[in-house]
Amino acid sequence: MEHRCRQGDTNVPSVRLACPAEVVDVADESGVRALSGRPVEELTVEAVRAGEVGLGDLRIHPETLERQAVVAEEHSNPQLAENLRRAAELTQLPDDEVLAIYEALRPGRSSATQLTALAGSLADRGLPRCAALVAEAADVYARRGLTA
Numbered sequence: 001m002e003h004r005c006r007q008g009d010t011n012v013p014s015v016r017l018a019c020p021a022e023v024v025d026v027a028d029e030s031g032v033r034a035l036s037g038r039p040v041e042e043l044t045v046e047a048v049r050a051g052e053v054g055l056g057d058l059r060i061h062p063e064t065l066e067r068q069a070v071v072a073e074e075h076s077n078p079q080l081a082e083n084l085r086r087a088a089e090l091t092q093l094p095d096d097e098v099l100a101i102y103e104a105l106r107p108g109r110s111s112a113t114q115l116t117a118l119a120g121s122l123a124d125r126g127l128p129r130c131a132a133l134v135a136e137a138a139d140v141y142a143r144r145g146l147t148a
Contacts, residue, residue, distance in 0.1 A: 032061075035061050060091065065088035068084050092125070101134070119131045
């Protein structure tokens with residue numbers, strides 16, 4: 001299956017996204033749901049127009065991220081699988097806290113002590129993969145002089 005940015009545009013190289021057997025219609029996936037728990041089949045333009053769709057309906061559910069992680073592993077991409085599993089953990093947190101974690105992880109923004117404390121806080125709240133990443137960052141940043 002070939003996809004182009006604009007139909008017939010010869011200046012844009014075509015990209016092979018997937019063979020037809022690999023293309024899956026998300027609406028056909030049983031059990032796929034939003035963070036709110038609402039089935040993806042209910043997320044329609046009509047529902048949006050009727051004001052029936054909220055923010056929780058537009059956020060991904062951690063089970064969906066886990067399914068994607070399994071597919072990544074099956075296709076020999078363990079790094080992507082681990083990233084998706086960390087993302088699944090982050091769905092437990094409010095957006096402002098996720099952004100604060102990203103800010104803390106920027107080089108020169110946090111001390112090793114602050115990052116270690118953040119890692120402990122994440123671990124205490126049941127986010128072990130995120131905690132491990134932040135703890136590793138604390139160690140690497142300290143060794144490379146990237147701490148505040």
